[in-house]
Amino acid sequence: MDYKESFLRYLQSGKHYSPNTVLSYGNDIDKFSCFLISAGHSGNLADVTSHDIRAWMVNMMENGYSPVSVHRKISSLRGLYRFLLRNGVIERNPLEKVILPKRRKRLPVFVNEEPLNRLLDDYDFGSGFKGIMNRTIIEMLYSTGMRRAELTGLRCGDIDFYNKSVKVTGKRNKQRIIPLVAAFIPRLREYMDLRREKFGDEDGWLFLTDSGKKIYDRYVYNTVRSYLSLVTTIEKKSPHVLRHTFATHMLNRGADLNSIKEFLGHANLSATQVYTHNTFEKLKEVYKRAHPRA
DSSP: OOHHHHHHHIIIIISOOOHHHHHHHHHHHHHHHHHHHHTTOOOOGGGOOHHHHHHHHHHHHHTTOOHHHHHHHHHHHHHHHHHHHHTTSOSSOTTTTOOOOOOOOOOOOOOOHHHHHHHHHHOOOOSSHHHHHHHHHHHHHHHHOOOHHHHHTOBGGGEETTTTEEEEEOGGGOEEEEEOOTTHHHHHHHHHHHHHHHHOOSSSBSSBOTTSOBOOHHHHHHHHHHHHTTTOOOSOOOHHHHHHHHHHHHHHTTOOHHHHHHHHTOSSHHHHTHHHHHHHHHHHHHHHHHSTTO
């Protein structure tokens, strides 16, 4: 029996994970299988012991994998072995007694308000379809905090100009409504008018390539990286940085954590609380500058 394929089908149809997430799980399991075979194991995932998993962890660390990467790969195995245990394939989870390496907490990277405002207010993106779409993509990500996959999955019907909001379909097909800032509405209308003129329809995917096909993840990544490079020197310049930026700026300006959780589509508050660390760092800077004895 191909345990990996059964597990991936379960993730896709039972858990409604995105194709990219399912692919990541599959890649992690494949790497583990390759390690098992190279170590003289049969490769049968149902015959794995905690010793085999610890040996793989050591091998990864010796080959330069960070604790964060090791955690992610072991997380894939954890899901697989929970699935096998539930289905009676194994009697005991080999991960029960496996202790993971400690990982250092990394604060989310974000762009400061001033350079981002400079990009959106002063930079000339051009008057053509591509330039206006690029600007709309960046402002949509920053205005809503949505994920890259959520942006590429937007349809024209998800925009509600009357209520100034956008309907977002997130992980596991969960939907949420995010308000749109008033200043962004005219920009979005301009893009959608151009889109209608160019492609002759008012339905379908919101963001399209020049050939009229749904925009792809790599285009969004390259677009964000290219434009953020104009205003910031931070090393990471991905669409997810704009998501971090949205959350950090909202928190710094007084938004409560529960509201930000809902905007971001987090399943629980603990995922959102990481942004409080950035705010605390900012408060410490203010304290050092302002307190007479700091």
